[in-house]
Amino acid sequence: MIQAQSLTKTYGQKTVVDRLNFTVRPGIVTGFLGPNGAGKSTTMRMILGLDRPTGGLVTVNGKLYADLPAPLHEVGALLEARSVHTGRSAYHHLLALAKTHGITTSRVQQVIDLVGLSDVARKRAGAFSLGMGQRLGIASALLGDPGTLILDEPVNGLDPDGILWIRNLLKNLAAEGRTVLVSSHLMSEMAQTADHLIVIGKGKLIADLPIAELIASSSRASVLVRTPRTSDLQRLITTAGYTAADHEGRLQVTGLTAQQIGDLALANHIALHELTPQQASLEEAFMALTSESVEYHGGTTLGEKSAA
Numbered sequence: 001m002i003q004a005q006s007l008t009k010t011y012g013q014k015t016v017v018d019r020l021n022f023t024v025r026p027g028i029v030t031g032f033l034g035p036n037g038a039g040k041s042t043t044m045r046m047i048l049g050l051d052r053p054t055g056g057l058v059t060v061n062g063k064l065y066a067d068l069p070a071p072l073h074e075v076g077a078l079l080e081a082r083s084v085h086t087g088r089s090a091y092h093h094l095l096a097l098a099k100t101h102g103i104t105t106s107r108v109q110q111v112i113d114l115v116g117l118s119d120v121a122r123k124r125a126g127a128f129s130l131g132m133g134q135r136l137g138i139a140s141a142l143l144g145d146p147g148t149l150i151l152d153e154p155v156n157g158l159d160p161d162g163i164l165w166i167r168n169l170l171k172n173l174a175a176e177g178r179t180v181l182v183s184s185h186l187m188s189e190m191a192q193t194a195d196h197l198i199v200i201g202k203g204k205l206i207a208d209l210p211i212a213e214l215i216a217s218s219s220r221a222s223v224l225v226r227t228p229r230t231s232d233l234q235r236l237i238t239t240a241g242y243t244a245a246d247h248e249g250r251l252q253v254t255g256l257t258a259q260q261i262g263d264l265a266l267a268n269h270i271a272l273h274e275l276t277p278q279q280a281s282l283e284e285a286f287m288a289l290t291s292e293s294v295e296y297h298g299g300t301t302l303g304e305k306s307a308a
């Protein structure tokens with residue numbers, strides 16, 4: 001479990017992480033989202049004790065990272081800027097890490113197999129492709145069999161195979177009861193991977209909610225309706241104060257559920273040939289949320305409401 005309480009980081013006059021409160025729970029994948037420069041990496045670095053908070057605190061399993069007796073066994077991390085000795089093989093890189101943390105040699109082979117690097121483990125890490133490098137980074141994170149995993153943009157630059165692999169790995173690690181926090185810019189990717197989302201913008205918390213709720217709560221949810229009496233139904237809906245826009249021979253209705261539209265049509269003896277609820281994509285829901293964060297940045301933020 002990761003808990004941030006009023007976590008704040010300033011650089012000079014600039015507040016890049018602004019009184020963040022959140023809890024990352026075990027057993028699910030938590031996506032950490034935000035536009036460029038939102039403060040995701042800085043937050044992750046503070047969780048890992050690499051940056052010092054200016055205010056507030058963040059704990060892993062109730063302790064500051066620096067106070068964890070065996071950090072590699074509790075928290076595994078993949079940060080964007082990885083440092084691997086390019087002349088060393090993947091095997092020797094992991095072995096060196098294992099030796100300095102009291103981890104057995106057999107565990108090294110285990111993580112190599114787990115991340116699918118068995119065939120290239122003896123090759124120089126410097127010659128690795130981006131995808132292989134990511135796998136090696138994940139192998140390092142998993143070496144101590146930690147209960148908490150923190151991954152900063154793990155799918156960045158990966159091909160579809162690599163993305164699918166990471167997606168399944170994260171889900172499996174969460175299903176084993178681990179705490180998994182993963183940052184990404186890719187909303188579509190998070191929709192397929194994360195169960196829960198923490199969204200930040202300009203260092204402030206914008207949303208902290210299950211992913212299904214984010215999509216469902218998007219104001220853009222609409223219903224597509226096909227009827228032989230388009231203009232009659234359109235008039236009824238707009239007269240009732242809702243929106244019914246022409247959409248390729250159909251009506252795109254917002255403000256009413258499919259059931260309400262069906263009932264309205266029946267009451268007015270209008271036949272319906274199609275009634276299709278449209279879910280806003282995660283991308284749309286995210287854009288709506290982050291634009292609000294900009295709108296509210298001078299006063300009370302949505303984040304402060306949702307964090308309360």
Ligand SMILES: Nc1ncnc2c1ncn2[C@@H]1O[C@H](COP(=O)(O)OP(=O)(O)OP(=O)(O)O)[C@@H](O)[C@H]1O
Nearest residue numbers: 011014016034035036037038039040041042043185
């Ligand atoms: N060492 C530093 N000194 C000054 N400013 C910094 C420092 N590190 C980060 N920042 C600033 O803090 C802000 C947040 O950066 P951060 O990297 O945490 O955001 P991010 O959400 O991870 O962005 P991205 O998705 O682009 O990686 C940015 O405006 C960045 O320029």
